[in-house]
Amino acid sequence: MSEKFSKIYDLSIKDPEKFWQEAANDIFWFKKPTKILNKSNPPFYKWYEDGVTNTCYNALDFHIDQGKGSKTALIYDSPITGNKSKFTYEELRSKVSKFAGALKDQGVNKGDRVIIYMPMIPEAVVAMLACARIGAIHSVVFGGFASNELASRIDDSKAKLLVTASCGFEPGRTVKYKPLVDEAIKQAQHKISKTILFQRKGQEVKLSAPMEISWDEAHANAKDTDCVEMNSNEFAYILYTSGTTGTPKGIVRDIGGHIVALKWTMKNIYNIDEDDIWWSASDIGWIVGHSYIVYAPLFKGCTTVLFEGKPVGTPDAGAFWKIISDYKVKSLFTAPTAFRAIKKEDPEGKFFSKYDLSKFQSLFLAGERADPDTIKWAENLLKVPVIDHWWQTETSWAISSNCTGIEMMKTKYGSACKAVPGYDVKIIKSNQTLAKPNEMGDIVVKLPLPPGTFPTLWNADQRYKENYMSNYEGYYQTYDAGHIDEDGYIWIMSRTDDIINVAGHRLSTGAIEEVLSEHQSVAECAVLGIADKLKGQLPIGLIVLKAGVEKDNETISKECVQMVRNKIGPVAAFKVAIVIKRLPKTRSGKILRGTIRKIADSVEYKMPPTIDDPAILDEIKEDLIKNNILKSA
Ligand code: COA
Numbered sequence: 001m002s003e004k005f006s007k008i009y010d011l012s013i014k015d016p017e018k019f020w021q022e023a024a025n026d027i028f029w030f031k032k033p034t035k036i037l038n039k040s041n042p043p044f045y046k047w048y049e050d051g052v053t054n055t056c057y058n059a060l061d062f063h064i065d066q067g068k069g070s071k072t073a074l075i076y077d078s079p080i081t082g083n084k085s086k087f088t089y090e091e092l093r094s095k096v097s098k099f100a101g102a103l104k105d106q107g108v109n110k111g112d113r114v115i116i117y118m119p120m121i122p123e124a125v126v127a128m129l130a131c132a133r134i135g136a137i138h139s140v141v142f143g144g145f146a147s148n149e150l151a152s153r154i155d156d157s158k159a160k161l162l163v164t165a166s167c168g169f170e171p172g173r174t175v176k177y178k179p180l181v182d183e184a185i186k187q188a189q190h191k192i193s194k195t196i197l198f199q200r201k202g203q204e205v206k207l208s209a210p211m212e213i214s215w216d217e218a219h220a221n222a223k224d225t226d227c228v229e230m231n232s233n234e235f236a237y238i239l240y241t242s243g244t245t246g247t248p249k250g251i252v253r254d255i256g257g258h259i260v261a262l263k264w265t266m267k268n269i270y271n272i273d274e275d276d277i278w279w280s281a282s283d284i285g286w287i288v289g290h291s292y293i294v295y296a297p298l299f300k301g302c303t304t305v306l307f308e309g310k311p312v313g314t315p316d317a318g319a320f321w322k323i324i325s326d327y328k329v330k331s332l333f334t335a336p337t338a339f340r341a342i343k344k345e346d347p348e349g350k351f352f353s354k355y356d357l358s359k360f361q362s363l364f365l366a367g368e369r370a371d372p373d374t375i376k377w378a379e380n381l382l383k384v385p386v387i388d389h390w391w392q393t394e395t396s397w398a399i400s401s402n403c404t405g406i407e408m409m410k411t412k413y414g415s416a417c418k419a420v421p422g423y424d425v426k427i428i429k430s431n432q433t434l435a436k437p438n439e440m441g442d443i444v445v446k447l448p449l450p451p452g453t454f455p456t457l458w459n460a461d462q463r464y465k466e467n468y469m470s471n472y473e474g475y476y477q478t479y480d481a482g483h484i485d486e487d488g489y490i491w492i493m494s495r496t497d498d499i500i501n502v503a504g505h506r507l508s509t510g511a512i513e514e515v516l517s518e519h520q521s522v523a524e525c526a527v528l529g530i531a532d533k534l535k536g537q538l539p540i541g542l543i544v545l546k547a548g549v550e551k552d553n554e555t556i557s558k559e560c561v562q563m564v565r566n567k568i569g570p571v572a573a574f575k576v577a578i579v580i581k582r583l584p585k586t587r588s589g590k591i592l593r594g595t596i597r598k599i600a601d602s603v604e605y606k607m608p609p610t611i612d613d614p615a616i617l618d619e620i621k622e623d624l625i626k627n628n629i630l631k632s633a
C-alpha cells in the first residue's frame with residue numbers, strides 16, 4: 001500500500017537536500033543556488049542561500065516567457081457586488097508592473113514594508129504581487145480585524161505605506177475601511193508615510209492629500225517596472241498570527257523556499273496541472289489565501305479563482321456549486337466550517353442538483369478539525385474524494401495530507417492523513433520520550449523544517465527560538481496535540497496553548513482576556529473556546545467584577561462584548577460575556593480553564609485534585625445554564 005508515496009516520502013527525509021534540489025529545478029532563478037541547505041546555525045536554517053530569484057517573476061513573467069501570456073491567471077467573481085472579471089497572465093502582469101511603478105513613485109523600495117488592508121478584490125492581489133516585484137515585504141491584514149490590531153501590525157512591521165480600499169462588503173453590512181485605517185494610524189506609534197486607497201464604485205470616500213491618495217492618482221505617472229533580483233533568503237512577506245499572548249507574531253517567509261515548496265505542492269498534494277482551474281475559498285488575509293489563492297496557483301501557472309462571497313447568503317447555499325460549475329473548477333480548498341454552513345442551510349443538497357459539477361475532482365479541507373459527519377456529508381453529495389489536511393500559518397503549506405498527485409491513499413475519518421514529504425512528524429509524550437503508535441502527545445516536527453516554512457519571526461529571532469524550538473530540542477513544536485496510528489496517519493486532537501479556532505480563524509483567548517481586563521469593572525476573567533456546531537469553537541468570557549461595582553451585570557457584559565469587537569474585531573465572534581462570582585483555580589492560583597471548558601461542552605471531567613474550592617464548579621454550571629450555554633440536566 002502507498003508504495004510510491006512511501007518511496008518519495010522516505011527520500012525527502014533521508015536526503016532532504018537532494019529532494020529539494022530537484023524540486024528547485026522547477027522554478028525560475030536569476031542565479032541557481034549551489035548551496036541547498038545551510039545547517040550551521042540551528043534552529044535557523046537557510047534554504048538555497050546563494051540562489052537569486054523573484055516571487056512575482058515566478059508567478060507571472062515566467063509563464064509569459066513560455067508563451068502562456070494569454071492564458072487566464074485570475075478569475076474574480078463577487079456575488080456580493082455582481083462583479084466578475086478575468087485576467088490573463090499578460091493582463092495581470094501589466095497591472096502589477098504598473099502598480100509596482102506606483103509604489104516606487106511613493107518611495108517604496110526593496111525591503112520596505114507595505115501593509116495591505118483590503119477586501120477580496122483583484123487590486124489586493126495586484127498589490128501583493130507588485131510588492132513582490134520590487135522586493136517590498138507585504139503584510140496583509142484581514143479585513144475583519146479592528147483598528148487596534150491594524151495599529152499593532154503597523155508598529156511591529158514599521159510599514160512605509162498602507163494600501164486599502166474604501167470598503168468591503170459583508171452580507172448585510174458595508175465595512176468602511178477608511179475610519180478603521182484613520183483610527184489605526186492615530187493609534188500607531190510608527191508613522192506610515194502614505195496611504196493608497198482604492199475607491200470602490202458607489203462607495204467613494206474623501207481623501208486628504210498628500211498623505212492619502214487614490215489608487216488612480218497613484219497610477220498617474222507610474223511606469224512599468226521590472227522584477228528586481230532577490231536573494232533567496234530575503235523576505236517575501238510578514239503575516240501576523242495569534243500567539244500565546246496578545247502580541248501577534250510576525251511569521252516571515254523567505255523567497256526561494258516559498259516558491260519551490262508551494263509550486264511542488266500544487267501537483268504533488270493537490271494534483272493540479274497547468275491547465276486546471278483551482279479555487280481556494282478563503283481570504284487573502286489568512287495563510288490559506290496567501291498560499292492558495294495567490295502564490296501557489298500562480299507559481300504553477302494554472303488559473304485561480306478569487307471569490308468575494310460566502311458559502312451561504314450570497315445569495316444562497318448554492319454559491320459554491322455555482323462557482324465550481326461556471327468556471328469548471330477541478331479542486332476546491334476551504335475550511336470545514338464553510339461546508340457545515342452549507343449543510344446547515346441545505347442539508348439535502350437541493351441547490352447542488354441545479355449545477356453541473358462534472359469537472360470537479362476533489363475537495364480539500366483545512367484550518368480546523370474536519371468532523372467526520374461533515375466529510376461524509378460532502379462525500380455523499382459531491383461523489384469526489386474529500387481530503388482533510390493539516391497545516392499552520394507557520395508552515396504555509398500542509399504538514400500532513402493525502403498527497404493525491406503522488407498516490408491517493410485511503411481516508412480515515414477524523415485523521416488528517418500522513419506526513420507530507422519534507423516533514424518528519426513525531427509525537428512526544430509528557431515525559432519527553434517519543435510516543436509509540438496511538439500514544440497521545442505533543443506533535444513536533446524534526447528540524448530542519450522543509451523550504452517554505454518560517455525561517456524566523458519578524459525582528460524576533462529569540463522569540464522564534466524560545467517559543468517554537470526550545471521545549472523539545474531539535475524539533476519544531478506545533479502546539480497541536482494528537483497521535484500517529486500504526487499506519488502513520490496523524491490525528492490532530494487539540495491545541496496545547498491558548499489558541500482557539502473560530503470558523504477556521506485562529507484566535508488567542510489570551511488576547512481577548514487582555515481586552516476584557518481593561519474594562520474598569522473587571523477584576524479578573526477567563527476566555528475559553530466552547531464547541532460550536534457551525535464554527536467549530538466560539539469564545540465565551542467569564543468575568544469577575546471588582547468589589548463595589550454598581551453598574552448592572554447586563555451593561556457590563558454588553559460593554560465587554562463591544563470592547564472585544566472594537567479592539568480585536570468582528571472576526572473574534574465574541575458575543576457572550578458572563579458575570580460570575582469567582583473563577584475556579586488551583587491552590588497555586590491557576591485558573592482551571594480546561595475544567596470549565598469541559599463543563600461548558602458537557603464533557604465528563606475529573607475534579608482537579610488541586611482545586612481550591614470545588615463548590616465553584618457548581619456555581620459556574622448554574623451560570624452557564626442561566627446564560628443558555630449549558631442545558632439543565
Ligand atoms: N471584513 C470585515 N468583517 C468580516 C470579514 C472581513 N473580511 N470577514 C468576516 N467578518 C465579520 C463578519 O461579518 C461577522 O461580523 P458580524 O459579527 O457583524 O456578523 C464576523 O466577522 C464573524 O465572521 P465569521 O466568523 O466568518 O462568521 P459569519 O457568520 O459571518 O460566517 C461562515 C460564517 C462559516 C459562513 C464563514 O466564516 C466562512 O465562510 N468561513 C469559511 C471559509 C474561511 O474563511 N476560512 C478561513 C481560513 S481557511
Ligand code: AMP
Pocket residue numbers: 241287365366367368369370388389390391392393394416478479480492494495501504505506
Ligand atoms: P492557522 O495558522 O490559522 O492556519 O491555524 C493553524 C491551526 O489550525 C493548527 O495548528 C491546528 O490547530 C488547526 N488546524 C489546521 N488544519 C487542521 C486540520 N486539518 N485538523 C485539525 N486542526 C487543524
